[in-house]
Amino acid sequence: MAVKMIYRSVERLAGLSPNAPDANTYTPMHAAASYGHLNILGYLISQGGDVNLTDDDGDTPLYVVENVETARYLVERGAVVDRRNHEHVTPSEYLSEDFPEVAAYLESVAPTNRGEGVTPISAPVDVVYLPSEHAQNQASETLTSTLLESVQEIMQRAEAEGRDPDEELRAVVEDSAEQSRTVLIDASYDGDEAVTNNFSLLSAHSCSLSSKSNEGTSSMAAFISHVTLDHLAVLNQPSDTDLSGRTPALKASLEAKSAGYDAICLPLTNDKWKARWRDMCLIPAGGTLDRVSLEHQAEDWRSTPGFMRDEVTITHLEEAEAVIAMVSDWLELDAADEWVRHDAEIALHQELTYASYLNIHTAILPPPRNRAHAASYARSINAALSLVPYMQLSVRLPIYDPSMIQIDATPPNSTSSTPSQPVALDDNHPSIATWELWDVIRSICNYNPRLTLTLDLTPPLPSALEVLNQWIAEPTRYIFVPGSAFLANAKGYPVLPKGTQSFIRDIMKIQPSVILSGTDAGRHTKGGEAAYSQYIRHLEKTSPAVKAMQTSGTVENFAQGYQDYLQAPLQPLMDNLQSITYHTFEQDPVKYRNYEEAVFRALSEWPTSGRIIICVAGAGRGPLVTRCLSAVKRAGREALVYAVEKNPNAFVTLQDRQNNEWGDKVQLLYGDMRTLPVPEPVDILVSELLGSFGDNELSPECLDGAMRFLKADGISIPASYTAYLAPISSSKLYNEARAIH
DSSP: OHHHHHHHHHHTSTTOOTTOOOTTSOOHHHHHHHHTOHHHHHHHHHTTOOTTOOOTTSOOGGGGOOSHHHHHHHHHTTOOSSOOOTTSOOHHHHHTTTOHHHHHHHHHHSOOOOOTTOOOOOOSOOSOOOOOOHHHHHHHHIIIIIIIHHHHHHHHHHHHHTSOOHHHHHHHHHHHHHHHHHHHOOOEEETTEEEOOOOOOOOTTTOOOOEEOTTOSOEEOOEEEEOOHHHHHHHTSOOSSOOSOOOHHHHHHHHHHHTTOSEEEEESBOHHHHHHHHHHHOOOTTOOTTHHHHHHHHHHHHHSOOOOGGGBSOOSGGGGTTEEEEOOTTOOTTOSSHHHHHHHHHHHHHHHHHHHHTTOOEEEEOOOOOGGGHHHHHHHHHHHHHHSTTOEEEEEEESSOGGGOOOOOOOTTOOOOOOOSOOOOOSSOHHHHHHHHHHHHHHHTTTOTTEEEEEEOOSOOOSSOGGGGGGGGSOEEEEEEEGGGOEEOTTSOEEOOHHHHHHHHHHGGGOOEEEEESTTSOOSSSSTTHHHHHHHHHHHHTOHHHHHHHSTTSHHHHTTTTTTOOOOOOOTTTSOOOHHHHHHHHTOTTHHHHHHHHHHHHHHTOSSOSOEEEEEESOTTSHHHHHHHHHHHHHTOOEEEEEEEOOHHHHHHHHHHIIIIIGGGEEEEESOTTTOOOSSOEEEEEEOTTOSSTTTTOHHHHHHHHGGGEEEEEEEESSOOOOOOOOOOOHHHHHHHHHOO
16 A cells, blocks of 8 residues: 555656666665565556666666565566666676675576677667756656655554554655655646646657646647658758757757757668668679678678768767667668568667667657568567667557558449449558557567657548547557648648547547657648647647546546556455545536435435434444535435445544534444444445455445345435456557566
């Protein structure tokens, strides 16, 4: 329970990454590994924590573990065992003196098939660099140095004293969250409307830059500018007015920032790399004078792949800040020719390792093209995920295959077979075909949480294609929207077709980042480049799902922070629930209102006059008692409420409320409803022993014991309940369920 409470509170530390270093480059990942808190460590990993993150000494979390259980936990989640830090020491060597049992375990699982003298290549980037503003550094230091140290101290003290640390933990975590907010809050504006608390923090693994509302109710989509090679070439032209000496990539980044974008997305390589690769790897069958020379050159490259300076678009670390890399889209990882696939995979790995050298945390991969060899494409991606274990890879996919749209507008009585406009879809849904391609890729990649989707909205979306909803359940991190997808409205401003509008409004519930491409090409006469992002922001703000999340009192607003999380069933008969758990239940905007209405109707229709006896079985902190009294007042009836509760801590709260709110209208009864004697039979028995799934709070057993309270003609609210099962698709929950041992 304590750890769950920490999770919820830490989520409110807006924008902070599990990989955020403090002043000494020590991170939450290192701290959790050192303390051996596997629950916290697992949570940090689920939020993008990197098991191979390094500090200034080149030490990963594996270097600071103090027990075999934690070491095994990290290794099973991809921690590299045979890497070396800046002193050329492996984790097992580092731990051999102080923790020999951990060192022995690491030696037992270290790879033994490496060549003599070959040293594993350490991650080129040792520290996750957040934006350098003082405020963000201070917030990161607060999270690592203050929060986790305080959590450790409190939990140790509570264990020694034999008490539950929840309340003290909650206070220190929320205090830390508040301090971080005061440091980070900044105001920005979107069009004419104020959007407060713009957190421009780049998540080390998701690169999901977002703006937070001041109430923390929902995130707004981040906007990323797609920079093409042609635009970089223009920026590379000499200018008499620009004497800054900035590189094209830096100029593009500054341009995007001034235009309101949060980051840029650009190709990592240029056409010179493409030409060299093709000259080496695609030698014409007819033979050339230089064939032998080219084959030797290709073999040399295969053994030690690397770039020439003029083949890449970025060379310096500062150029790569807030950059998403696009892997060369001409790489055919699913080519029909086996050698082409082989060389394309080498080129892919070369580009990704160079991106990691530049501290780029996210790369967008070229789309698969050959369905017959989708498995080969997936195997290449799976190998890449192991090669760069701290990077997020995103597969760019068209949202559907336009070639599978059936065009048939022939009038019913016509014999003509000439098509005119698309009005129907082939039975083999084009979106299903694309989704099945994605399913092959992520299945072969073992549902790796670092593998995400970039949905390409270049093809126009059909206005009524409900099967597109399947993408909502997938890890869609980016949507790619080209300027060519926009139409001009009557006034010349860019707008999207109805189908695309609907899809974007719907998918905003999972808060993807938006990559805009070609918005500076002047396709529309009004609005300029800013009009595109403003229009998509308008679609987001008018999204029913987003509006519901921002509206207090709705289920969507209440459920924020709880989506896609596995929940362990509560056991209130065995465990006395914490006040914060009751508080969470009491925020339900629907349940208690309906309870009050049910009690009101029962009282209104009660056939006899006189005092009515109501019993609340399992009163908790008293929300149902208050609702029953409200229903009694509305119905104008005379009633006495018995409140039964076995939790001694909650019973204190009930006593306080009776003294200050309820008075003699309520009589408190302390004990287990299954055995507790009640002073008199009751007319209405009210309970909420349902939990997350049907009878997981032993409601049949409890209520069977409580039914003896009822008069022969009494009623129970609820009178019955039904448990429903519904299939869902969630790769996140699937991975979490698989991780449970």
